[in-house]
Amino acid sequence: MVDSDRRTYLKATGSAAAALTLAGCTGGGDGGSSSTTGGTTSGSGETAIVAGTAPGFPPFEMVENGDLVGFDIDLLEAVVEQSDGYTLKEWQQYEFDSLTGALTTNKIDVIAAGLSIKEKRKKVMAFSDPYWESNQAILVRKGSSFQPQSLSDLAGHGVGAQSGTTGESQVQDLIDKGTLTDSNYNPYSNYVLAVTDLENGNIDAVVLDSPVADTFVSQRDVVVSTVVETGEQYAFGLRKGSDSLVSGLNGGLQAVKNNGTYADLKTKWFASATTTTTTTGGDNSSE
Known part of the structure; x- marks a missing residue:
């Protein structure tokens, strides 16, 4: 060090x-x-x-x-x-x-x-x-009735991710498939802003790397509803x-x-x- x-x-x-x-x-x-x-x-x-x-x-x-x-x-x-x-x-x-x-x-x-x-x-x-190895996670508000168990469950909901990330590419795939519309997606310059909007009820879910999601869970009023296996390597x-x-x-x-x-x-x-x-x-x- x-x-x-x-x-x-x-x-x-x-x-x-x-x-x-x-x-x-x-x-x-x-x-x-x-x-x-x-x-x-x-x-x-x-x-x-x-x-x-x-x-x-x-x-x-x-x-x-x-x-x-x-x-x-x-x-x-x-x-x-x-x-x-x-x-x-x-x-x-x-x-x-x-x-x-x-x-x-x-x-x-x-x-x-x-x-x-x-x-x-x-x-x-x-x-x-x-x-490092990582997967993607779907983050939602703590206590929310919305608990998606797959990416397709995000249909019709406001979703956030950070621009340029794997999370955004997952959301974009949903848009390309017609599962989400462009109006459903909110891009952010960083995940701190995305999670803040999630807590405030401006969006319903955030797609992000699982270890980062776990960190937000320990600090904010959010929970991981499911983990999507992507097998990424940093x-x-x-x-x-x-x-x-x-x-x-x-x-x-x-x-x-x-x-x-x-x-x-x-x-x-x-x-x-x-x-x-x-x-x-x-x-x-x-x-």
Whole structure:
């Protein structure tokens, strides 16, 4: 894991980056090049990389008391520390569906945002080895008589999901099949906003990743009505051609699994999801 001084530095630079526009810096096509997104090779020969994420996807990434925190944040920092030849320069925050563009235009070097490996995404980015498996869940208000047991049960109801996520693709499939109409669907920039609308009765259900749904259940007046088996795998997203960086992160990921850090982070973020999730209206989210 990063030490406390480096954690403080990363938080400070991450907060500053959050205020930046998407007008970016230079970037190397290979993570092993002498210059990446605003970073240069240090005297020790290590290459500084910039990470992008999308808060509003607890407990993977979220903003608490102005700080960027979460499982993905801790995991990537630990992975980079264990990688060969790389250091983490800063975090930048985007809306989830802007992360791919930030990556492919060299504004960031790696995406750590509960990103599912998908064939469509493989056409525009490379992936690390997977680090998490997930399914989709249907979230409803606690005490509601509406308890859908399948996606098709959402017919005629207001449904929310985060733009660009697997949850949205599941809803879009229902629209394409005629099960839902466009007017039934409410897209959100992050799941915190979607769940708030669910609690307030503005929609009847939210479709989202099951571990994130479990976190909201522990914090909000919502329950999971059913889980849809999708067998997704999360991985870090990287630019195509960045073979050196992919290899470095895969080595670091294996190292944190071997030394017990990965298990410790799972316990920290998933054993009891009791922290309060916050986000600002302009902050971003994930899948």
